[in-house]
Every structure is written in structure tokens, then in C-alpha cells.
Amino acid sequence: MSQDPLMSPLMPAAIIDTQSHLLPFEEHLLDVVQQGHLHQISQRPRLDLHYEDEVADVARARRLAKGALVHLASHSELWQRQTLSGVIPKKVLARFSEDDYGIYENRIYARLLDKTEGHLRGRLSALKGLQATLDQALKFYESEGVDFRLSREVCRLWGMTFDQAATSRVSELLSQTLETVEYLHRVISGLQQSGVYLLVSRQAQVVGALHLTNILSHDPHYRHVALLWDLLGQTTMATRSSPEERFSHNQWLADAYSRYAGLVLRHALRPYLPDQDEGIWAGRCIRLQQSGLDWQLVSVVSGEHACEEVLLTIVPWLTDAHLLDETLQLPLERFIAWPAIRQQPQQAAYQGQWIALSPSDMYCVERFGQLVDTALYRMVLRSYGQPLTKIPVKVLALAGGIHGLHVDHQSHTFEVREAVSEGSIAVLKHALIAANSTRQAEALEQHNQEIVALEKCPVCGAKANLFFQSPLGFRANCDSCGTDRYLRRKGDQLVFDQSVSDCRDFAALGRRAFSIDITRVAISTR
Known part of the structure; x- marks a missing residue:
């Protein structure tokens, strides 16, 4: 199925453009701060006087409370002594005044500072993340240890959003x-x-709509507090939602993240399925399909024994968690893709069954590309050198002189070890079908197509002849780009290695170098 041209999976320019400018609230806040209104309120606030009557020593009393004389006359225990002319008091009912800073306007000011600090802290986190992405892009442009093919591919994807000059301008802004x-x-x-x-007490909160008092309306400093309060409310209004709305929004985010994972997978599959979700590679039909929020790469077998073999499953998990659960037991073809927020870029393509997936990661397509490459190579390498059994004697006689085939007359089998010419394959297929060995004919063609696919260099696309190496392996070295590929037996295991000029560094080569333990693969079939 043909697809529209794929958009870049890297950070969209619209997001960076939007975030690169001050918000209206921040512009007004900057103006208010520069004019010193908030500092004036901080140092010379409006206040109220709070009066309280208290029985106190005469030495402390500065002002008598209303009814102090009546109170003194009725409380003889407060007398120092009594004289002929009257009473000398020991204590009196005095009135004390205290500055009350907890007025409504100051509570608005204090809570405005709290809300503003939270808003600015969130903005700083977002801006630093964007800045890190742009810095990563600029460093990538200037890096010298990166393979030119990796650099060209990443710059192609980034160039769909920004070129180098635009990246520098946006980074400066x-x-x-x-x-x-x-x-x-x-x-x-x-x-x-x-x-x-x-x-002002931290427990003094402001609920409901802002009440515009005379001070908030007319004071030359406090009136800016009211304006900032309203602007901040408009800025943060989008974050206020009911539990049902948050649940619906989270569902939308999970679906969007899943669609983004599909976009990155389609980019990673371009060498095999250019601009489509299904095609033929190595004689097999491979297809990218979605199952719920998950994505699967499957090998489709048609005919009498039709089935779908799941080669790779990607489980997108949108979360802000930054600790990996490496004890999680998953099938080897199943990977969890997560944003890896506030994490340093991983030096390897993936870690265990976890793979980073974020538009801020310059290597996102390369990481998924290595998963795709290893999944497809596992598929064909498992059958390399496997003998075709129950071969008729006449066909064995024909196969004996064909280059690339190893014939075992005693067990009536042969193996496809190197690429066989199309003419020889046609002759053998015709002979097998004539001998009623149709399944062997199909398997012969399948094995040969897999070897032909392996002979195409995955790095530069040139032909790299595959040569069998005993007991059960091969080498395929590309003279054009220096890519070396080997299938070797190590103990009881088969290991496939791919390197470029003896380098296997993911940061320098991306998906172009990897190693697979073939015997560890556990592919599920449904």
C-alpha cells in the first residue's frame, strides 16, 4: 500500500518556533519587573492595623483600652495599692496594635509569586529541552567522527525541518x-x-474569582498584580481539566505517540519497503501492521501453509518515568519504546528490551533501523545452510555440478551455500516439480533469494559476493564501502557480525554495524 511522503520524525519547526518566543504573560511580567512594581510591593506593602485588648503590666501599656477604668475598678487583683486619692494599678487593660500584612491584596501578591515560579520552572524545563535538541543538531553538523552516510541521513531528516543556518538562528533566539x-x-x-x-501565611490561599478591590484597581503598584494574575490564569487555563477530560487527553496522547512510533518505523523500513507498508524482500512478503497501540513487523507466508511470523513488536509507552525496569522479562522480539525524558542520549541503539523514542533524539530512526535490520537478518540467517531433504536422485545428479550448492548423495540432501544463477535455479525447479517435489522447489528458490538479498551491501547498496566458510558460516565483504559481514560459529552458537572499517560504534555509524546471536532468537508465530 503506497503512502504519502513521510514527514520528518525529528522535532517539528512549529514547536520550536512557538516555544522560542516569550508568552504574553512573560512579556508583561518582564515589563513589570523592570519597572520595579513587584519590588515596591515587597518592600513597602499596604497593610492594616490589628488592635487587640490585653491585660498587661503598666510599664508595657501605651494606650488604654476602651473601658479600662471600669475593668480596673472591678478587678482588685490588678491593683498595686490603694491610697486616699485612688488606686495605683499593677496591671491594666491595654490596647495593642499590630501590623497586619495578611490583607487580601498581599495574599494575591504572595500566591501570584508561587504560581509564577511554578510556571517559569516548567518553561525553563521545556526551553532547556529544546535548546539541548538544537545544540545536539549543531554539534552533529560539526562532528568529525561520524560516518558520512550517517551524517547525510540524519541531516536529511533534520533538513526537512531546519537547515544549518535556520538551526543557528532559532538556537540564538x-x-x-x-x-x-x-x-x-x-x-x-x-x-x-x-x-x-x-x-503572609502560606496557608492563606485565594479561591474563586479575583475580587478587584480599590487597592488592586487604583494603586500604581498593586494594579499590576491583578493584571498579571489574569494573564497567568489565561496561560494556565489549558491545564485545568476534569478527571474525565484528563483521561480522554491521555488517551489521545497515547494514540499520538503510537502513531509517531509508526512514523519512525516507516522511516527505518525505507531500505526494505520504500514508501509503503508491505513488500517483498529476500523472497518473503514483509508487512508493517498496527495492533492496538503496538506495531508489528511480520513475515507473511501464503499458500497451503499460510501464517504470519512476528519478527518485531514495538510497544509505545508514553511516560515521564526515567528508570528502566531491566528485570522485566519480555520475548526477545518485543521492545518497549519510551520517551526517555531528561535522560542522556544512550550510546547504544537500545538497552535490553527498552529503546528510546523521542523527536528530540537525532538518532531515533537509526535506533529503530537497527532493530529492523537485526529482525530481518535473523529471519534469513536462521535458514542459511539448512539442508533441503528428500531430494530425488536425478535432481541430485543435476545439482552436483552447480556452483553454490553442496550435495550429499547419501542423505539425499543439498544445501544452498552461495548464490546460484537464475538459470540453474530454473532448471532445478523444473526437475523438482517434475519429480513431484514442489515444496523442495519452493524452498530452493527461497533459500537462493535470501542469499541474493544478503549479497546486497546494506550500507552502500553495492554487490558484495557471499562466500561460504566451514563449518556453517560465510563472509561478505564490500570493496566499495569497507563493510564486513561474517556468520561464525562460536561454540554452540551462531553469531553474525557487521562492521564498517572495523568500527562498531553506534554513535559513529548508527544502524550500519551490529551483532546478532542467532541461537538466542525466539520468534513467535500466529
Whole structure:
């Protein structure tokens, strides 16, 4: 099935463009901070006087409370002594005044600082993430130890969003925005550690709509608090939702992340399935399909014994968790793709059964590409050198002189060890079908097509002849690009190695070098 041209799986330009500018709230906050209104409130706040009557020593009393004389006359225990002219008091009912900073306007100011600090902290995290992505792109442009084929492919994907000049411009703009937001965050954090903020109780919250008092409406400093409160409310309104709305939104995010995983897989499959989800490779029909939120790469076998062999399963998991559960037991063809938020880019393509998947990762297609390459190579390498049994004697006689075949007359078998010419395959197929050995004829053609596919260099596309190596292996070295591929027996295991100029570094080569333990593969069939 043909697909529309694939979009780039790397960070979309629209996201970076949107985040690279100050929000209206941040612009107004910067103006208010520069004019010093918040600092004026912090150091010279409005306040109220709170009066309280208390029985106190005469030495402490500065003002008598209303009814202090009546109170003194009725409480003789407060008398120092009584004289002919009257009473000398020991204690009196005095009125004390106390500055009350917990007025409504100051509570608005304090809670505005709290909300603003939280908003700026979130913005800093987002901006630093975008800046890290752009820095990674610029460093990649300037890196010298990266294979030119990897550099060309990654730059092609990134170039669908930005070119090098645009990346530099956006990075500069983003740096300016980040610097401004950091400045605002420092100012707000400083205001939270001094002045009237410390005198307002943290338990004094503001609920409901903002009530515009005379102070909030007309005071030259406090009126900016009301404006900032409204702008911040408009900025954060999108984050307020009911549990049902959050659940629906999370479902949408999970589906979007799954579709993104499918996009990256399609890019990774381009060498095998250019711009489509199904095609023929190595004589087999392979197909990319979605099952719920998961993605599967399957090998489809048609005919009398039709079945689908699952070669690779990707489980997209959208989470902010940053610790891997390496004890999780999964089938070897099943991988969990996660965003790896706030994680350093992994030096390997994947870790265990976990693989990073994020548009901020320049290597996202390369990581998935290595999974695809290993899955498809496992499929064909498992059958390499497997003998075809129950071969008629006449066919064995024909096969005896054909290059690439190893014939065992005693057991009536032969093996396809190297590529056989199309003419020889046609002759043998005709003889097998005539001898009523149709399944052997199909298997012969299948094995030969797999070897022909292996002879195509996966790095440069040139032909690299495959040569059998005893007891059960081969070598296929490409003279054009220096890619070496070997299938060797190590003990009881078969191991396939692919390297470029003796290098296997994923950061330098991407998907172009890997190693597979063939005997460890456990492919499920349904």
C-alpha cells in the first residue's frame, strides 16, 4: 500500500518556533519587573492595623483600652495599692496594635509569586529541552567522527525541518528567550525569600474569582498584580481539566505517540519497503501492521501453509518515568519504546528490551533501523545452510555440478551455500516439480533469494559476493564501502557480525554495524 511522503520524525519547526518566543504573560511580567512594581510591593506593602485588648503590666501599656477604668475598678487583683486619692494599678487593660500584612491584596501578591515560579520552572524545563535538541543538531553538523552516510541521513531528516543556518538562528533566539526566563525566575525566587512574602501565611490561599478591590484597581503598584494574575490564569487555563477530560487527553496522547512510533518505523523500513507498508524482500512478503497501540513487523507466508511470523513488536509507552525496569522479562522480539525524558542520549541503539523514542533524539530512526535490520537478518540467517531433504536422485545428479550448492548423495540432501544463477535455479525447479517435489522447489528458490538479498551491501547498496566458510558460516565483504559481514560459529552458537572499517560504534555509524546471536532468537508465530 503506497503512502504519502513521510514527514520528518525529528522535532517539528512549529514547536520550536512557538516555544522560542516569550508568552504574553512573560512579556508583561518582564515589563513589570523592570519597572520595579513587584519590588515596591515587597518592600513597602499596604497593610492594616490589628488592635487587640490585653491585660498587661503598666510599664508595657501605651494606650488604654476602651473601658479600662471600669475593668480596673472591678478587678482588685490588678491593683498595686490603694491610697486616699485612688488606686495605683499593677496591671491594666491595654490596647495593642499590630501590623497586619495578611490583607487580601498581599495574599494575591504572595500566591501570584508561587504560581509564577511554578510556571517559569516548567518553561525553563521545556526551553532547556529544546535548546539541548538544537545544540545536539549543531554539534552533529560539526562532528568529525561520524560516518558520512550517517551524517547525510540524519541531516536529511533534520533538513526537512531546519537547515544549518535556520538551526543557528532559532538556537540564538531560543537562547535569548531562555536567558530572559531564567532572569525572571531568579527575580521571582528572590522576592519569595524577602519582604512581605515572608509575612503572609502560606496557608492563606485565594479561591474563586479575583475580587478587584480599590487597592488592586487604583494603586500604581498593586494594579499590576491583578493584571498579571489574569494573564497567568489565561496561560494556565489549558491545564485545568476534569478527571474525565484528563483521561480522554491521555488517551489521545497515547494514540499520538503510537502513531509517531509508526512514523519512525516507516522511516527505518525505507531500505526494505520504500514508501509503503508491505513488500517483498529476500523472497518473503514483509508487512508493517498496527495492533492496538503496538506495531508489528511480520513475515507473511501464503499458500497451503499460510501464517504470519512476528519478527518485531514495538510497544509505545508514553511516560515521564526515567528508570528502566531491566528485570522485566519480555520475548526477545518485543521492545518497549519510551520517551526517555531528561535522560542522556544512550550510546547504544537500545538497552535490553527498552529503546528510546523521542523527536528530540537525532538518532531515533537509526535506533529503530537497527532493530529492523537485526529482525530481518535473523529471519534469513536462521535458514542459511539448512539442508533441503528428500531430494530425488536425478535432481541430485543435476545439482552436483552447480556452483553454490553442496550435495550429499547419501542423505539425499543439498544445501544452498552461495548464490546460484537464475538459470540453474530454473532448471532445478523444473526437475523438482517434475519429480513431484514442489515444496523442495519452493524452498530452493527461497533459500537462493535470501542469499541474493544478503549479497546486497546494506550500507552502500553495492554487490558484495557471499562466500561460504566451514563449518556453517560465510563472509561478505564490500570493496566499495569497507563493510564486513561474517556468520561464525562460536561454540554452540551462531553469531553474525557487521562492521564498517572495523568500527562498531553506534554513535559513529548508527544502524550500519551490529551483532546478532542467532541461537538466542525466539520468534513467535500466529
